Amino acid sequence: GIEFIEPTDLSGAIRGRHNIYAHMESLIKNAENTVTIVTTGKGLVRKNEALKAVLERLKKKNVKIRIAANLTKASLDAAKQLSKIAEVRSTSKVNARFCIIDNKDLVFMMMSDENVHPSYDVGVWVKTPLFTSALESMFDLAWKEMTPLDKVKV
Numbered sequence: 260g261i262e263f264i265e266p267t268d269l270s271g272a273i274r275g276r277h278n279i280y281a282h283m284e285s286l287i288k289n290a291e292n293t294v295t296i297v298t299t300g301k302g303l304v305r306k307n308e309a310l311k312a313v314l315e316r317l318k319k320k321n322v323k324i325r326i327a328a329n330l331t332k333a334s335l336d337a338a339k340q341l342s343k344i345a346e347v348r349s350t351s352k353v354n355a356r357f358c359i360i361d362n363k364d365l366v367f368m369m370m371s372d373e374n375v376h377p378s379y380d381v382g383v384w385v386k387t388p389l390f391t392s393a394l395e396s397m398f399d400l401a402w403k404e405m406t407p408l409d410k411v412k413v
Contacts, residue, residue: 270385279368279382280309286360286384288313295359295398296326296345299372300334302356307337311344318344327353327398327405332413339408348405359398365391 273279287294287310294317298306303326314324324345330338338347356368369381385391 269387270383273366273382273384274379276305276377276380279366279380280305282382282384283358283366284310284313286364286366287317287358290317290322290360291320292361293323293359293395294325294345294361295395296324297353297355297357297398298326298328299354299356300329300331302372303328303330303334303341304337307341311341314341314344325402327402329354330408330411330413335411335413338411342408347408348402349408349411350401350405352404353401357394359391359395362392362395363388365394 271282273282294314296306306326317324326338326341326345326347327350328334328338328347329351330349338349341347354371356372358366360366364384364386366382366384369383372380375381
């Protein structure tokens with residue numbers, strides 16, 4: 260027959276940047292194939308601190324990791340550190356904050372990190388292979404236009 264699925268098994272709202280990063284880390288550590296992160300320059304610095312260890316473990320498992328951010332002088336060092344474990348590119352055209360794990364899970368932030376206090380930051384998690392696959396396909400097109408880290412001038 261038909262199996263009922265609880266909406267809470269497929270989605271959730273997360274308040275507070277610390278909680279958002281904790282949820283992202285729990286999803287990322289179980290990744291098997293791909294992790295795609297799009298963030299801001301400031302967000303890249305924070306993710307370097309919060310997620311680098313779990314991303315390093317994924318690299319050892321041959322998970323493909325891509326990170327896109329609007330790189331600035333302030334975020335260049337974090338980008339270089341992360342480039343040892345992920346492919347990092349710069350973009351000024353995509354202003355977003357999201358993470359896609361294995362084309363199944365998506366965590367996206369509702370507001371710009373410029374305009375919100377960390378404790379009021381809100382993220383939404385959804386498990387939706389249909390939508391995340393479409394978003395990943397669109398990201399693939401944008402990725403081709405982004406500047407590889409070794410060609411970034413800030």
